[in-house]
Each structure stands twice: as structure tokens, then as C-alpha cells.
Amino acid sequence: MATYQAPLREIGFVLNDVLNVGQLAEQLPPFAEATPDTLLGLAEEAAKLIENTIAPLNQPGDVDGATWKAGVVTVPKGLGEAYRQYAEAGWVSLCNPVEYDGQGLPYTLAKVVEEMLCSANVAFALYPGLTTGCFEAILASGDEATKQTYLPKLSTGEWTGTMCITEPGAGSDVGAAKTKATANGDGSYSIEGGKIFITSGEHTMVPNIVHFVLARLPDSPPGVKGLSTFVVPKFLVNADGSVGERNQLECVGIEHKMGIHASCTCQMQFNGAKGWIVGKPNEGIQNMFVMMNLARIMVGFQGLGQCELATQNAIAYAKDRRQGRAQNGKAEIIEFPDVRRMLLTMKATTEGARVMAYETAMYVDITHHHPDAAVREEAQDWVDLNTPLVKSFCTDAAFDLGSTAIQVYGGHGFVRDHGIEQIARDSKILCLYEGTNGIQAMDLVRRKLMMHDGRLAQRFFAKVRSENQSDAPVGFLVRPLMKALEALESTTTWLRDSYKSNPDAAGFGAVDYLKAFSLCYLGYNWLRMAKAANNLSDESYKQTKLATAEFFASRMLPQVQTLCDNIKAPVENLMKLDAANF
Incomplete structure (x- = not known):
């Protein structure tokens, strides 16, 4: 069966070395005690319960499933007890307000724990996940009597x-x-x-x-x-x-x-x-959209969790599986170029998407708690822009990487014994619920590009260009990133203009545009990760990061230009085609 170990080293690198999570304690008064050491210590504690109690239920729960009889639903064996342990340990209430029996910790920490939970057992994660969604909806719109009646019980997970x-x-x-x-x-x-x-x-x-x-x-x-x-x-x-x-x-x-x-x-x-x-x-x-926007971020973290599960199992299998002989004479399949290509695609995608997802969570915290209104406004722009990216890119990637993991395993991935095909099956729904990924793409093109006269996208372009690009060791990434950014920026202008005169053209290109935007965002993330890795004393970790960054720069980032060309291709004849002729 698929196994899971929380990537705590990687989580710490992203939070501390790339995103400076310490700014939450430094700048947001409610989180003064939520230092990086505190956040990572709590993540380590959560990982113990998730790895030892919840992850082992993943494959048996898939086999047994929930059952219904005469109006009563029974969940798979062990799930109820695991849920009670998870709730009683306080993991449901992490970022909920203390006045409703929450712990008042950063939303960012709750999302880190959610990623781990969704790697271990994404079906289990839906029980506390929907509970949090219901809590957020009542918190945002309910009167005080309603809040007092329901929120404390939902906050602690005593009710779902x-x-x-x-x-x-x-x-x-x-x-x-x-x-x-x-x-x-x-x-x-x-x-x-x-x-x-x-x-x-x-x-x-x-x-x-x-x-x-x-x-x-x-x-x-x-x-x-x-x-x-x-x-x-x-x-x-x-x-x-x-x-x-x-x-x-x-x-x-x-x-x-x-x-x-x-x-x-x-x-x-x-x-x-x-x-x-x-x-x-x-x-x-x-009222629903207050909740649904946060729920879309939640689903993106579900996708990120499944990306990590697929990636770490594929790498572990490729290191052990012996098959023939590679050019260097070694028999482990990780030595074969095509297998290495697949694994690097998985690493580059998962690790780049983690930065995007965690950064979005940090912007949610800043939006709600920063004392400066201008800072809150800018953070909200980032949350609005990133929500369809995180939801769509991370979940499409989960299904794609689940399929790639099966390919790495070969025939063994197609049978149920290894539990790898479950990743693809579990992940597909993530692309569908809380608004299909096609709807996310249209939200990006029809709403987010138009908001505040294009301010959201312009902030992204300016942020990428403002990143210090003078460091010679990362020049291999700067050049293709700037080229991709120029293509994306010109396509953004084209899309905004086209939507006014020919909305079908914008609609036809929306999915490609969301992917192009996401890849540019990942390029920005890999630039920051490469620079951060250069400052590390851990030479092995540093070299792995730089090699993965090089792979992304040379093999994945150039896709942006092709996607932008696709977006601008004529669609008039395609839309005129009579449905009866399909």
C-alpha cells in the first residue's frame, strides 16, 4: 500500500527560508506567540497522529467504503475513533477564534496540517474539512445567537x-x-x-x-x-x-x-x-461565496497533499525497483532517463505548488489581521488572484501526478496491491467539486483579470520583476522566467481586450491561460527556492533543489509560450460548428 511520511524538512524550508513565516508573529498582533519554532513544532506533533493513526486507514477505507442502510450511514472501521482522536487533540480548532473555542493560531498552520492530512487520507480529511467550511460560513454571516449555538461545537469538531x-x-x-x-x-x-x-x-x-x-x-x-x-x-x-x-x-x-x-x-x-x-x-x-472561496483553497490543499503522496511513493519505488540495466550499468529504474524525467516533473510540480499554496494561506492571515489597511487590501488582491490558481493547478496536478506515479510503477501501479491507482481515483473529484477547474479558469479570466482595472495581475507581474535577479547562480532560471512573464503579460492584455469583443475567444483559452499563469507563478517560486537553497549549508539538499529548479526552467517553464500561442488561436469556426456535427 502507499505509505506517507510528512515532508517536515521541505515544509520548514518553504515556511522559513522562502516565505519568512516569521512575519506573521512579527506583524500580526494576534499571532505574536506563533513563532516559526512554535508552528513547526505543532506541525511535527500533528504529523505523528497523521502518520501513525490516520494514514494506515487510507487503503482499508478505500476497500470497505461508507455504506448506507435504511437512512443510516456507516463509515469504514476505525474512522470514527481516528476522527475523535484528531478532534480531541485540537487539530480541527487550530485557527478558529478563541471566543468560539478555537485556538486562534494562524490559518497558515491549519493549512500545513491540512496538506499532511490530505496526503495521508484525503477521504478522512473531508470530515473536518467540511466542518471547517460550515464554521466559516456561520462565522461570516450568522447573528450572535446562531454563532453561540453552533460555532463552539463545530470549532472543536464535537459536531460536524x-x-x-x-x-x-x-x-x-x-x-x-x-x-x-x-x-x-x-x-x-x-x-x-x-x-x-x-x-x-x-x-x-x-x-x-x-x-x-x-x-x-x-x-x-x-x-x-x-x-x-x-x-x-x-x-x-x-x-x-x-x-x-x-x-x-x-x-x-x-x-x-x-x-x-x-x-x-x-x-x-x-x-x-x-x-x-x-x-x-x-x-x-x-454568504455562500465567503465560504466557497475558502473551500476552494481547501480543495487546492487536498490536491497538494495528493501530489506529495504520489511523488514520494514514486521516488521510493524507483529507488528500489530493479529492471534491466541503465547506461551507467545500474539496475534501479531511477537511473533510466525517462523515469528520472517523470520524477523530476513530479518534484518540480509538487514543491513549486507548495510555495504557491502556503503563500496564499499567509495572505489570508495578513488580510484578516494586519493592522495596516493598505497591506490588508494588497493581501486580499493576492488571495483573490491565487484562489483559482491554487484550486485548479494543484488539483489538476494531483490527478496528473497520480497517473504519472502509476506509470513509474508500471504494471504494478495498475493493480490495487500497491495503492497507487487509488491516488488517481481519489484525486479526480478534486478537479470537479467546489467549482470545476474550467469554472476556476473562467473566474480568473472573467472576474480576477477585470477587478480593479487589472490591478491583481499587474501586482503579480511587478512582484516577479522586483525579485532580485542579480544572483549569478540562478541566471539559468531568471532568463526563461522573464521570457515567460513577457508572454503571459501580453496575453493577459489580449485576453482582457478580447473578452469585451469576443467572449468565446476568452472562454476557449481560459484553461490554457490558468495553466500558463500557474507555471509562471511556479517559476517565481523556483527562483526564490533556488536563491534560498544557495544559502544552505546542507550540500545534498542544496544540489537537489538546484537540479530540480534547472529541470523546471528548461523543461516546464517554456510551456508558457506554447500555451499563450494556443490562447490567441482563432475560435470562430470552432464555435460555429453545429453541435449535431460533433
Whole structure:
């Protein structure tokens, strides 16, 4: 089976040597005690539980899966106890506010732990992950009474949470939702309707499940402008905070999926269930997007975790597997050029994506806690820009690297014994939920490039150019990065202009543009990593970093020019083609 060891050396290098995580303690008053040593010490503690207790459940959970019978969902053996250990140890509550029983630590630390958890067992990670999403939604939009009722229990993981958005026939078209909410006259609402693809919608691991539900009031306008959000608990909550009678909702089935089998994906039916509105009427879509933007970052970290799992197992296998003889006479397959090409692609992608993901998490912390409004505004620009990049690039990479790992293993990767094919199966859903990666690309092109008259992308271009490029040892990376950046910048201008006159052209090129932007971002990351590595005394680690940076500069960064050429290719005849002729 696939094994996992937390890459603590790599995590420390990114946080300390590349991103200067110490700035969180130095500049953000709430985190004055969250020094780099404290953050890495906590990451090491989390790694022990994750490696020893949660990772071993990954393959058995995939084989057994969640099961449904007469409305009751049973999770695979050992999962419930592992969840309780994880919650009781405080890992669910890391970055939640202390006033709601959280620990008030940086969001960045929570994401580091999340990466490790998603490497070890991404299906398990969805239970605390959706709980955090529900917590964030209520925190952002709920009144104080609602917060006091639900947030402490969600914060500690004593209760779990869900996001009930999707309905049959209304997948990504959220405005087509038909679930109804009718006022009961006592401040509560009666919720009627069905939801599908509801992660963690039903199980018995905890005493209560809190559903955050998107529904429509009787007099609301059509489309997204007529949606409201409601908190609907599985069990009603008594005045003293204890669990009361069962609410009128049920799980009518679970999905039988390609992967993440240990995560229960439920079909939920609300039969007049009692719910309470969260936020103002008809502002549900705004409430949801507060949560969904953070959820998209969460999914990106799920992808990063799977990238790491695929990479470290492929490398370990290639070092041990003996097959024939390479040019140097050695039999281990890591000595063969094509295998080495695959492994370097995996390393360059995973390590570059980690910097992008961690940096985004740090910008979230700065956005929320920096005392200077101008600094907060700039950090928010980076969060807005990076969210579709992290979500899409990291999850596409997870599926691609899962496939590459299978290729490294050869026939042994195709059979279940090694647990490598599970990575590809588990990872594909990451490209689909919380907005497909095509939707992320359109969000980047249609919204993020247009915001503040193009300010977001311009900040990125300026940041890359401002990086000190005079260091001779990294010249091999500076030159192709500047060439790629010029291509990306001119294509960005072309896309913004084209969208106004020919939105189909922008839409056709959006996915290629997101990948080109992500590769440029990774080039910027590898420039910073190469410079940081040059200052290390660990010669072996330094040489590995520089070799991987060289591979990225010569083999991956040049793809940006080709992608930019693709984006500008004519699409008129392609869009005119009658659908019947496909």
C-alpha cells in the first residue's frame, strides 16, 4: 500500500527560508506567540497522529467504503475513533477564534496540517474539512445567537458540518436551486427539498451534524438573487445547548464513487426540517461565496497533499525497483532517463505548488489581521488572484501526478496491491467539486483579470520583476522566467481586450491561460527556492533543489509560450460548428 511520511524538512524550508513565516508573529498582533519554532513544532506533533493513526486507514477505507442502510450511514472501521482522536487533540480548532473555542493560531498552520492530512487520507480529511467550511460560513454571516449555538461545537469538531448547495439538475447552476424555505412564525423556517453530493451529510461519528443549506423563500426573485442560507441541524438544539429531538431530514442514499470511498457523499431530503436563516434574506449567494472561496483553497490543499503522496511513493519505488540495466550499468529504474524525467516533473510540480499554496494561506492571515489597511487590501488582491490558481493547478496536478506515479510503477501501479491507482481515483473529484477547474479558469479570466482595472495581475507581474535577479547562480532560471512573464503579460492584455469583443475567444483559452499563469507563478517560486537553497549549508539538499529548479526552467517553464500561442488561436469556426456535427 502507499505509505506517507510528512515532508517536515521541505515544509520548514518553504515556511522559513522562502516565505519568512516569521512575519506573521512579527506583524500580526494576534499571532505574536506563533513563532516559526512554535508552528513547526505543532506541525511535527500533528504529523505523528497523521502518520501513525490516520494514514494506515487510507487503503482499508478505500476497500470497505461508507455504506448506507435504511437512512443510516456507516463509515469504514476505525474512522470514527481516528476522527475523535484528531478532534480531541485540537487539530480541527487550530485557527478558529478563541471566543468560539478555537485556538486562534494562524490559518497558515491549519493549512500545513491540512496538506499532511490530505496526503495521508484525503477521504478522512473531508470530515473536518467540511466542518471547517460550515464554521466559516456561520462565522461570516450568522447573528450572535446562531454563532453561540453552533460555532463552539463545530470549532472543536464535537459536531460536524456540511454545505448543502447542489440539487439534481442544478449542479454548477446554483441559481436553479428549488429547495423551499417557509416561515413558521416563530423565527424558524420549514425547509423542503432535496440536495445531492453532500459530503458528510449523514454518519454517526458525532452527536449532531449541522447543515448549511441554500434555499429559496416564497416571495424571492428567481435565480441567484433569490437565494438565502439556513442552518439546519440533524438534531434540534435545546436551550441549554444539548441535543434534542431528530429534525425532519434524512439521507435517502449515498453515491457510489470512483474514489474517496471512505467519505460518505449523501443524497439528502429535507421534509419540513426546521432551519434558521443565516444573514439577510436573498443574500445567500454572497454568504455562500465567503465560504466557497475558502473551500476552494481547501480543495487546492487536498490536491497538494495528493501530489506529495504520489511523488514520494514514486521516488521510493524507483529507488528500489530493479529492471534491466541503465547506461551507467545500474539496475534501479531511477537511473533510466525517462523515469528520472517523470520524477523530476513530479518534484518540480509538487514543491513549486507548495510555495504557491502556503503563500496564499499567509495572505489570508495578513488580510484578516494586519493592522495596516493598505497591506490588508494588497493581501486580499493576492488571495483573490491565487484562489483559482491554487484550486485548479494543484488539483489538476494531483490527478496528473497520480497517473504519472502509476506509470513509474508500471504494471504494478495498475493493480490495487500497491495503492497507487487509488491516488488517481481519489484525486479526480478534486478537479470537479467546489467549482470545476474550467469554472476556476473562467473566474480568473472573467472576474480576477477585470477587478480593479487589472490591478491583481499587474501586482503579480511587478512582484516577479522586483525579485532580485542579480544572483549569478540562478541566471539559468531568471532568463526563461522573464521570457515567460513577457508572454503571459501580453496575453493577459489580449485576453482582457478580447473578452469585451469576443467572449468565446476568452472562454476557449481560459484553461490554457490558468495553466500558463500557474507555471509562471511556479517559476517565481523556483527562483526564490533556488536563491534560498544557495544559502544552505546542507550540500545534498542544496544540489537537489538546484537540479530540480534547472529541470523546471528548461523543461516546464517554456510551456508558457506554447500555451499563450494556443490562447490567441482563432475560435470562430470552432464555435460555429453545429453541435449535431460533433
